[in-house]
Amino acid sequence: MDNRELAAFLRGRRESLLPAEVGLPGGSRRRTPGLRREEVALLAGVSVNYYERLEQARAPRPSPQVADALAGALRLSAVEREHLARLAGHLAAPPEEPVPDEVRILLDRLGEPAYALDAKHDVVAWNELAARLITDFSRAPDRNALRLAMRTGVCSSPDGDFARQAASDLRRAAVRHPDDPEPAVLARAMAAVDPAFADGWRSHDVRSRPVLRKRIHHPELGAVDVDCHLLAVPGHDLRIVVCTAEPGSPSAAELARLAGRQPE
Template structure:
């Protein structure tokens, strides 16, 4: 049952226990109340300030599981806290089975918050973007809640920021990654659903999937725009081409990957990343 009053109190308590530094935000000036401001929580969760305010004032609507998951990430809740949030909102908490949980732990989010000068994001092993830092948004766009593989094969324009020479390798790597996950967890309905959707919507994916199944290549490491290969060149409309290296940190128990993009110190790409930090985030926000 939805308990709006308890939900409102819980949200307020969670907001007040966090400082801006806890979530990677500057302290700012004239901060009169403890904890985060409502607008800061709303921005972290990707919702309107008015919507969040109504939830905290005991007059909000019935939030969806997607919004609750976003609030749990914004408020840095552990799994028990997330489950309590879902129950207060009258929702069944997500499962915790291996590889099926989309909740990003506060420890992983803390890593993202501290990586303020390089792009980094968290992706599930089925390709869902679960969290991004500001630099990742500036480089790749705001994609939390979207699937990178579906976007790559099904959305026009998704490949515009990548060199033509890299596109085929990225496509094959995405296919190999999904095949690898299904080999490890053949009964995973979520991954099987992503594959079925892609086969139905993309002739290119269907052909690559069939070819990989017949031994036509198995080049893994593609989730998050080719992560796992030695290098990747991304074109940004404000700063130009950026030649990047990606490092993948795997949270095996959660079926998640933290992908960090970097460039050698003193390189042209490093300078362009520094420029992106100044102008890119503002551009993408606008």
Template sequence: MAKQDLARFLRHRREGLRPADVGLPAGPRRRTLGLRREEVAELAHMSVDYYTRLEQARGPRPSPRVLDALTGVFRLTPAERSHLFRLAGTPPTPLASPVRRARPHVNALLRRIPETAVIVTDATYDVIAWNPLAQALLQDGQGTRPNLARRRFLGRPHEGSSAEEFGRIAVARLRRAADRYPHDAALARLLAELRAHSEEFVQIWDTAPVHAPGHRTKTITHPEAGRLHLNCDLLTVPDDDQEVVFITADSGSPSARALRHLLPAV
């Protein structure tokens, strides 16, 4: 039964992809629904016979390398990748790296709420997308998107209990990322940098903190808007191991008025 389930999954994925989805020309008189088996085999760097036997439930149990190759060809999400490994009866191997781009529908969400600062962070706390208000709030006069963990531990001096809380939150998330992506070079460089230059980071790391996403409040001092009391509400994007953070101020408050004044300068 397991082989048949794997075969059905592969056929369904192959038939659901168009040649353009994987950078191939459609060509004239194309009769195959989705991709051809030989196209999948070529993209995954395996023989056509081997891939055909997988789709016909006749092949041997595929190796993790084969499964990762098919993951790439079929553009599987992390959850779909785990499902593929389960169907093959093979424990999932660690992912090579976090997803470091926001999906189009997430980017569209950022544009639809102009009076709320919104950022999207990947599993290593890189800001991978933001809307204009978030850019004005966070960029510190620079155009580049920051890494929030680096900013917290190695950036400008921080203050208040909200900064202490975020330090624990950041370390907890980075510890999870280190477990999930042990071979990611960018994450390894970030952790090495934080360990080398922040004694506070090392101390928090050694306590193995945990946290659950939810509502937070924080106070920041902005060079133009002054002292701001803000609310942070978080949504997760589980398939990509990302978080979307909505930053607002209480309606009618001085902080809300200050946020609105940042918009024209964006």
């Protein structure tokens, strides 16, 4: 268990939770954002001293029952509950697995640009339309989507959601694969050049955004705005990213031309 990671995650979730969200009065004398430590301890049924030591990285590992109680007190999502369980040492690192055949088949059958990412944002499978829109992954010396974006500027996100989601993904990857230094190395590189990523990394927010807006800078098509739909692959540490554009938009017309279809 990484005590400092666990402490920072609990503190971040506590500070982001409003008293009204757990049925407590807000009051006007709160000096810090979110819930107080004693309120979380009360909701979880643990002693205030123990919870304070958890946030100070000085407490022993919480049992599965205590971790579950803390998850309930902090109103954690399913993704956040899994992250907490891994921080507490209750789940083993998932094994490295080849890309399932059904994922490759799905990518080939989709009529939109799509690719598969592992936990570290390495592109491990893709269809022809994704290669035409983003890059020829088969010839790319580095297929990591984040390093590719940093190095070439091929993808951007005006609202910063892409960077914040990347921070969330790498934070989870660092915990899911504690013996792999790559997520932390990549996170430091991203934080040095992207303020939105740095903010997301500091917050320890591991929630998932199901759809992200990206701008693809294509050498021939110009700027193409796409919605990236993130689909988890059950039983695997993979996600499928499907790129679509708003119907009737100039970007949708460009995607149609890329695929050899008539724009709608």
